[in-house]
Amino acid sequence: MMIPSIDAGNSRFKCAVADVAGNPKLITNRFGEPFTPSAVFFAPDGEIIVGTEAINAGFVEPSRLVVNWKRAMGTDEPLYTADDGTVYHAMDILAILLKDAKDNIEAKTGQVVNEVVITVPANYTDLQKQQTIDAAQKVGMKVLTLPHEPTAAALGNELYKQSNSTALVYDLGGGTFDVSIVQTKGNVFDIIATGGDPNIGGRDFNDRISEKLLEEFESVNGFRPSEDNHAIFFQEMSQKIEQLKISLSVQAQSQVVLFCQGKQLQMTVTREQFNSWVRDIAEKTIQKTRQVIEDANLDISQIDEIYAVGGGSMMPIVVELLEELICKKISKRCEPHSAAAFGGILSGRLEKQHRGEKYTIGNVVLPAPTTIVHEILSHTIGVLTVNEDNNEVCSEILSKKTPVPSIQTKVFQLGQPNQTEVIIKVLEGEDGKDAGDCLTLGHFELNDLPSRADLIGRIEVTFSLDSNGLLTAKARDIVSGKEEQMQIDYDTKTKQADAA
Ligand SMILES: Nc1ncnc2c1ncn2[C@@H]1O[C@H](COP(=O)(O)OP(=O)(O)OP(=O)(O)O)[C@@H](O)[C@H]1O
Ligand SMILES: [Mg+2]
The missing domain is CATH 2.60.34.10 (Substrate Binding Domain Of DNAk; Chain A, domain 1)
Structure with missing residues (x-):
């Protein structure tokens, strides 16, 4: 039996399985992509499409596309109402995304998946965790354990192999922000404080850029496109904003071109300009990080290393503010994207050990891990x-x-x-x-x-x-x-x- 680990991200799903040595490896989806966009498209013929194809279909009919599901977990906010009146909540969207991940892993490995590890934000409430379990159950998977994302990211970065260090794990995802402080002593891995903000993520940076581009569009063309009347424009703009943000993580400037009703905006955006637009959001994550360090009763000088994970941590403004706060460079050994999914594999092995059960890959029984994790x-x-x-x-x-x-x-x-x-x-x-x-x-x-x-x-x-x-x-x-x-x-x- 195989127990995959799924990092069910607000923006991207990352799936890992263990090899016979117990090492995690990423499972690419059927399009060969390492990560699957957390997007669901409800086609008019009743078909439900997931991932990049869903986003592509959303360019034609944006009203049928659902993204950004995670903050609505545990609430009764309807995310989509189908033509037949069926209402989809975040938990239903998660179930669809999990089913796609399950199908994909089964197709890639040739094995049936009926048990799974799903990583969740450290500040998920009891209800949000319950709904995650229910969503997996709905598509035929029993949840073995729900490790916290920063803990899993720390395990995935093999932080447990370092003896006697205090590390700060900063995880800025697409929809949520988590921080944990992890102390390793030999093979014992203690989470000593955890915090963050479930309402800060990459999408807030995108929203800010959207505001700025719309202001600019209006000042050049004399009208402001509206979501009600120009849905396709907004769908295209969201893709362009994503590309712009990622380009500016690597380059000093980038171009953006937007078209609406025969008018256009052509703009060069510099990294400085981008930083000035989003600085306050990045600073909020730094305040939260400072709070977690205080909660841990630590002085900043006691943090030995920073592990910055999650796609949002690739933004230079985030790196700059974080390194300035801790007065240290971000660990070069850090794997920002797949770490949580990788760490989930070890969490699954630890949970099996905790239950006195065997963890097997095919016919091979993996030895019990020697790591001990103390979560809080x-x-x-x-x-x-x-x-x-x-x-x-x-x-x-x-x-x-x-x-x-x-x-x-x-x-x-x-x-x-x-x-x-x-x-x-x-x-x-x-x-x-x-x-x-x-x-x-x-x-x-x-x-x-x-x-x-x-x-x-x-x-x-x-x-x-x-x-x-x-x-x-x-x-x-x-x-x-x-x-x-x-x-x-x-x-x-x-x-x-x-x-x-
Ligand atoms: N190179 C990059 N520069 C800036 N932002 C990036 C980069 N790569 C990804 N992102 C942003 O990171 C976010 C996705 O990161 P990630 O996959 O870690 O989130 P997630 O795990 O899906 O979300 P969450 O952890 O909130 O559930 C998106 O907002 C995306 O725009
Ligand atoms: Mg994440």
């Missing part, structure tokens, strides 16, 4: 309580940076004498934060509790995190012994995530 929780989670000022707040049970897997119990009082039922509301948010500003992960009730006049600590809440950081919450009434477990209310979580 990326968000604080707790329950809703009422504080002394009568405000509903989050009371922390598992803090951010708690090692994963983990289990923690805390005991709470009931709110009033003779109370016979209690609702346990599980929140994601810092300790003491207003409950209204936290993300609700779910809720459950303990009913028919024995009535007591005194208020003693009696409701014991236990949070257990599995190795993928997925949460089970249990509550027990110490007096009656009655207990309940959290049933995740997906609808509630979806709405909350959407509103957040």
Whole structure:
């Protein structure tokens, strides 16, 4: 049996499998491309097209093309409504992309894929992880593990082979931004802090360039193309912006030519100009990086190496700001594009070992890896309580940076004498934060509790995190012994995530 690793990127899917020595290798798609664009086109005849062909088809009918799925995971935002009324959410788009990856890997390797490793952003919520598992399940793949993208990228860069170093992994993808700090001591690999921003990615740089080019187009031609009336122009412009951005990562200047309604804009864009357009977005990633270093209680001088991964890290402005912050050069050994997919292979082997199962390639059983990875929780989670000022707040049970897997119990009082039922509301948010500003992960009730006049600590809440950081919450009434477990209310979580 073979267990591929899929880096399910907002912009590009990267797939890797292990060879008989356990080394990861990239699987190209059926067009020979190393990465498959995360694009889905719903053709009028009902066919669903994925990848470069989807983007090409989108030039003719942009309204049938779906890209940028990842930020909508865990929300009920519709990404596409088909002619028959079927609504596609991010999870459905992910399922389509995963099915394409599965078909491709099976065609390339001649083996059936029914188990998979999928890398996810470090700050994915519980619901986003659940939906990733569900999407894979929908297309016939069981998820073995969901390693965090920066951790996988660190493993993929063989950072675990370096003893005693502290490295910063900066991962700027197409839709999301993750940072982790990794400490290696011998074969032990500790993630000591993780953070980032799920709403910063290459697409924001593209949006900024789009604004600038439209302004320029208007000042030259006297009108501004609109997405409603000039959809094909916008589709073509997005391709040209992508090319422009990539060219400016290598060259000092590049040309862009845009046509709309018989008018044109011909422009030379220099790297300086590009940098001035996007500097504030790049600076935001640096602020977040600084925050993660602070969370790790480290001084910048304690960072030994920087591993910059993700396509966005190829931008010279990013390299410049990052090297300026850390006062070090980015590691030359770093593989920016495939590292997360590669690292996912090792994560899969580690998970098999953790479960006491064998990891086989054909008839070969791979030896258990000697690496030990200590992952951490990326968000604080707790329950809703009422504080002394009568405000509903989050009371922390598992803090951010708690090692994963983990289990923690805390005991709470009931709110009033003779109370016979209690609702346990599980929140994601810092300790003491207003409950209204936290993300609700779910809720459950303990009913028919024995009535007591005194208020003693009696409701014991236990949070257990599995190795993928997925949460089970249990509550027990110490007096009656009655207990309940959290049933995740997906609808509630979806709405909350959407509103957040
Ligand atoms: N040479 C380059 N210079 C600048 N940007 C680049 C370059 N190569 C790729 N990119 C940008 O990187 C992004 C894609 O990178 P990557 O494949 O790492 O993202 P992803 O993994 O699909 O997204 P995410 O990690 O957010 O899920 C796109 O925004 C793309 O425009
Ligand atoms: Mg990525």
